Amino acid sequence: MRGKIVFDVCLRVTSSVESLPWMAGTVTLLRIGADGLVTQAKTDAAKRAMLGAAEESDLLIVAWPGEWSQDLFVVDDLPAARLAVGLPRRRVAPAVTANEHPEPSLGTGWSSAESQGLWGRLAALPGLPEEGKRQLVDKAAQWISSRGIKPLLARTDLDNETRQRLLAGVESWDAADLVAADCCTAAEALELLNRFPAKASVLGAALQRPEISQTAMREVATLSYDDAAKLWWDAKNWPAQTKTQLAATILDVVLGSQPPEPPSEVPGWRDRHTPEMLLRDLIAEQPSDRREELLSHPELGSRIRRAFLAADELTDTELLQCLPELKTAEATDVLAYLKRFPRLTQLARDEVGDVIADMIAGGWDPVRIAHAGEWADLVVVARATTRSACVDALVTAAVDARPRQQVSHYQLVDAIVANPAASTSQLRRLFEHLSDDHLRDIEESLPARSRARRLCAEVLTARQSRTVSAARPAPTTENLPTxxxxxxxxxxxxxxxxxxxxxxxxxxxxxxxxxxxxxxxxxxxxxxxxxxxxxxxxxxxxxxxxxxxxxxxxxxxxxxxxxxxxxxxxxxxxxxxxxxxxxxxx
Known part of the structure; x- marks a missing residue:
């Protein structure tokens, strides 16, 4: 950085960039003055005013969205920056007039010739001599922003070779603006689309031009998994109709290929947008009949159901549609699903009970799980099981091991007691291993005429009868110790x-x-x-x-x-x- 700048910033400098689009609508300038005042500039006029009035001691930062990420640069050569936006090298303070507006958004046309200064007026001049056109074309080749060549492309007296020369220097950040503009013919817009087929903004502009929208959609269908996924996340703010149409095409791309393994050494956008998130987001845009068809698809259904089950909330219909995945999942996944969606046990109790029974028969041992301290898993199973044999294994776990946190044991006991599949003998065995206080607590919490409450009372009475002979006489108010x-x-x-x-x-x-x-x-x-x-x-x-x-x-x-x-x-x-x-x- 220049010696006059007092700030110590470790960023790339603008002089290291061969061609920086100062006037592009996506580029923003940030100025931090020596007095601490922070301002920003997005429009052409505001950028010129900022660069013209900036002091050498100010910190000027250029924010430029690149192909895959946001890049930041420090302005280290202020005179060169002023020249790049059409200002003299020395410090000036151009006024911001009411006629200067921000660069238009996608598909709204281009700025008037007046905002381009004298060169813009010449470009729009009907009787411009041929030499003037040649000079304009040479000048336009040096302009960074697409705005600079729009007035020329709008001319009807430019030959095809000249138009191609103008378009040849267009970069990806300006292509979308030109594809959406009327000054670009359908053939020229299609050429730009073919040059930047994976650029979301270019595809979005092409999809909104009726004459090339179908071609653009066919380009989407040929994208790789990564490019299609990135296009979808970049299309979040597109119009609803275009987004719905795009979702159907990208869904076919995603389902037609396996997601690549994310790089472990460099975090990127794929770390923030998982394959499960992508699938759920795309399917959410589909009509209900298409969603049901996908969830029950014989080949793709499992992949889609796993994506749904990775969510935090599902409707009752979606839960039932995802039930086949539960039946084939590993024990750890089954437990994770039941914890995340406890309502699944209510909606499909018999099916879930069968899954639990198969899980225990396959080697999932409640006693081992209890000794490992995974009491939350035991509670989930105790609430979901429908088999007496499974309840017996849970009772053994509750009797054989005790958690560090007494609350976990209470929850497991409550779940076993509340399960209709628990037999009288199993409950009695469980109760005989509980403390008197715990038993009284359970007894008082149960319905008055319930089987479990009666069993609690029987166990407590039996304990009292066994100790009555050894107990000292009941105290009376006369012999209470002072x-x-x-x-x-x-x-x-x-x-x-x-x-x-x-x-x-x-x-x-x-x-x-x-x-x-x-x-x-x-x-x-x-x-x-x-x-x-x-x-x-x-x-x-x-x-x-x-x-x-x-x-x-x-x-x-x-x-x-x-x-x-x-x-x-x-x-x-x-x-x-x-x-x-x-x-x-x-």
């Missing part, structure tokens, strides 16, 4: 915990006595049912504060709290906390 007596014990808190295990008729008096004790702790209180704490003058406010602390500003956790608190039950306080904490949070 704080002084508790202080004399080795572990007063353990004594209170033992006292609170009593479920007899004196339960309310025992709870009130324990909560009023000086040896009572929050940890011990949280092991008690919520109902016994919520109205207490001390632990009621503490409980509310704890719930508010866990929920915080998370709508999900507040909803989880509301769902858990739907009915007054024997819900343990620790269980309530775990359910809230299991919500996703913000």
């Amino acid at each position: 704080d002084e007596e508790l202080s004399a014990m080795a572990d007063p808190v353990a004594a209170l915990a033992d006292l609170l295990r009593d479920r007899g008729r004196e339960r309310d008096a025992i709870v009130a006595h324990a909560l009023s004790s000086a040896h009572m702790t929050d940890d011990l209180a949280w092991r008690m049912p919520v109902r016994e704490l919520e109205r207490h003058p001390v632990y009621g406010p503490r409980l509310a504060a704890k719930v508010a602390e866990i929920c915080g500003d998370s709508p999900d956790r507040w909803r989880a709290f509301a769902a858990a608190w739907g009915t007054q039950t024997q819900l343990l306080t620790t269980t309530l906390f775990k359910r809230i904490e299991a919500a996703r949070g913000d």
Whole structure:
């Protein structure tokens, strides 16, 4: 960079570019003054004004969209830049008049001859002598922008050889502008299309010219996978009708070839636009009958269904159409699909149950999965399975291994209990391995006359009967230990915990006595049912504060709290906390 520029920028410089299209509509100039003021210029007039008024100490950047990426250059030779846009080398400040407008968008024609200065006026002059035409052609060959040759191409007195000479120097960034313009004949537009067949803007302009649109569409059909994909992503803002027609042709190209492996060393546009995204996007433009036909295609259907299943949301119809892919997928893919689309289990329960059964029969072992810590996979399977043998394997996993996070085990147990395929013997085996608190929690959450609730009660009663002979006499209000007596014990808190295990008729008096004790702790209180704490003058406010602390500003956790608190039950306080904490949070 020049020594007078105070900025330290590691970008390419404009002097390294042999021919830079300063006046092209796609090129933008950015000026950062020494005072920190940032301005931009997009129109011809604004670019001239910026370059003319720029100081040597300013940082001038040229943004130029290339064939595949956006390129940035630093203006290192300001006098040369001024000459390139028709200004003297010295600093000037040309006025921006009301008649100077931005370069038109695709297909809107070209700027008037007046905006081209004297050369533009000469190009539009009807009685221009032959020598003047020759000089104009020579001058136009040096012009970068397509705007410079449009007035000449609009002349009817130019011979074909001269027109070809003018068009020969057109680059890809100007070709689209000329293809869309009336000054270019259909044959000349077709020639430019053939010269830049994979350029999205050129194809877009050609598709909007009725006389060459079919030829342009045939060019699209011959593109490679990469070129067709890039054309589609570049066509995002095209008119709807043209885009729909283009989607059908590009879809045929994409389905007719396998996507190439993306380069691992250099990230590019293919890293941002996956083959699955491309297929879904193209199919979304198709009519509904064509979509259904593609999803059930005997040869291409699997590839298309995999592309759909890679999405985050599908309609019920699309989910059912993708069901064949689930039946042939690997276990890891089956689990991923069921996690992403839990509604699939509701829509096709029998079919999904068969897939789960085949998966377990094929070697997917719930016990091994439990020991590996993949409890979310077990929960998904427990909700989807319809076979008793599969439930038996899940019960074994729940009994044999315990997760680090107790919430995961609770979720698996709840899923097994809620599954109609679970037999009475399987539920009893599961319940016998649960803690009393867990069992009571399950019992209170189940319908009053349900089989599972009855089994919970039977297991709890059997445990109490086995220990009744060894248990000490139930405490009464007369022999409850005082704080002084508790202080004399080795572990007063353990004594209170033992006292609170009593479920007899004196339960309310025992709870009130324990909560009023000086040896009572929050940890011990949280092991008690919520109902016994919520109205207490001390632990009621503490409980509310704890719930508010866990929920915080998370709508999900507040909803989880509301769902858990739907009915007054024997819900343990620790269980309530775990359910809230299991919500996703913000």
